Amino acid sequence: MIPIPYYLTVSALLFVIGAIGVLMRRNALIMLMSLELMLNAVNLSFVAYARLHNDIGGHVFVFLSITVAAAEAAVGLAILLTIYRARETVDVDNLHLLQR
């Protein structure tokens, strides 16, 4: 069996990649995908820790967090859609009305 720390390392790496993606990429869709990556990285570490402690709780939390992520993605895509309709682009560099 693959030892637990391996899973935790992968999870941490995925989380960091996701965070960098959100902060560096300028395309809103890619940012949204990076966000999902971060949330799923956390899910992976929840499951790994649950195995480590032999506790069913961690597995249940993953279901809750998947549900939340889905709701969040739905709202995020809806907001993105309104922006695309108005500007025909999802490049976040075009969002600068509020910086003065």
Next chain:
Amino acid sequence: MDATALLESTGALLPHLMVLLTGLVILTMDLFLTPRNRYLNELVGLAGLLLALILTLSSLGTPRQVFMGMAVSDHLSAFFNVTFLLIAALTILLSASYVRRENVSAGEYYTLILFATTGFMFVAAAADLVMVFLAIETLSIATYILAGLLRDEPRSQEAAFKYFMLGALSSAFFLYGIATVYGVLGNTSLGHLAQALGQGGMSPLLLMGMALLIVGLGFKVAVVPFHMWAPDVYDGAPTAVTAFMTAGPKAAAFAAFLRVFFQGFATPDLVQQWTPVFAILAALTMILGNFVALAQQSLKRMLAYSSIAHAGYAFVALVAHNSLGASSLLYYMVAYTLMSLGAFTMLMVVARREEQPYAFDDYAGLGTTHPLLAALMALFMFALAGFPPTAGFAGKFYVFSAAVQAGHYGLAVIGVLTSVLSVVYYARVIMIMYMREPERHQPALQLAPTTMAVLGITALGILYMGIFPGGVMQLAEQSVALLFQTKM
């Protein structure tokens, strides 16, 4: 968990369910309303909130954990419930004329306000980190949509997008923090956390988890350096929503701070770890919030930075980590709710249309054209600046004396100095109202009765809490007593 326990648990959370139910009723009812009887939305919303208030007050009793230790019903959650219900009720009142003016679909708007309020209330009742996360997500997702409510308004779209992106990012950090704490302790219950930590067992991993939780919650409160979204979002969102956002989610995030750090991470070793971090955050927030507010040309943006600065003052109360600190935080939240909602309501009254920037010049000569409105605005500005005899003064007084009591003299000094600085930009509004002539002839402002009610309630509340601070403070002390009993 048998049937009686389930019933009992549900009974303890009846106020929360009542607010949720009211939201659902409005959502359904709105489909059948004609423009003529659209006022029913507000009526049902207020009635539901009143019922929830009665349920909250009648369920006061011995603190008890419900739903297998996921939620708790005690005096602290009751105090926050009343605060949140007040915020929701005032928001509904101040939005009544706004939704008609801006042509917002009222049913969805009020439903989202009530859903967010449900989220606030669940944060205050949380007894488990997972519960804190779910409640914060409930309120966040509702407020993301609220920020983008004016779908065709580019500024509103942009505010919603920024709020969503950084809000979701902070949620991810918060969730990772929970996962890490769970990894160290094998449990996420706040009560269990305190117990396990009492037997020693501090590890670097645990500190990392704690740091991630601070980052996640710090974003929600908008403390410096996690504040970059706040000015843009508060500026771009519809003004009624901005009023709601500066009061509600902020108070809820502070409730989460109290639950997580005063109940969970409350062993002396750990407190020593997080107090210096909180102290730095508080100092930075007070300094930056006030200095940048000085330079603003738009009143709405100025109030946005002022809201950041006030989060800094409230943060000082957390650093103190004593009974006075916790109770002054509760007092400050109520006081800030009244001040902020009052000031933003004035903003909506004076700036007739949403597209216009909220320039200071709009207020020129308000003292002669609308003396009563000008006096109210002056009261709100004095309260935000912290002049006696207003709630703003009493709140700051309690917070800073808590800091002094805990030996954080430096923070108290920074707080007082930045408060003095803040007088400059609040007084600017008052000066423009009274000292300058109106630029050109402007039509008289019209106030709906609901708007007048909000202004009256907030003004009287500010004065009452300022002149007789004892009443609310005593309630706050009773509410936090439990936090310091269980810790030992």
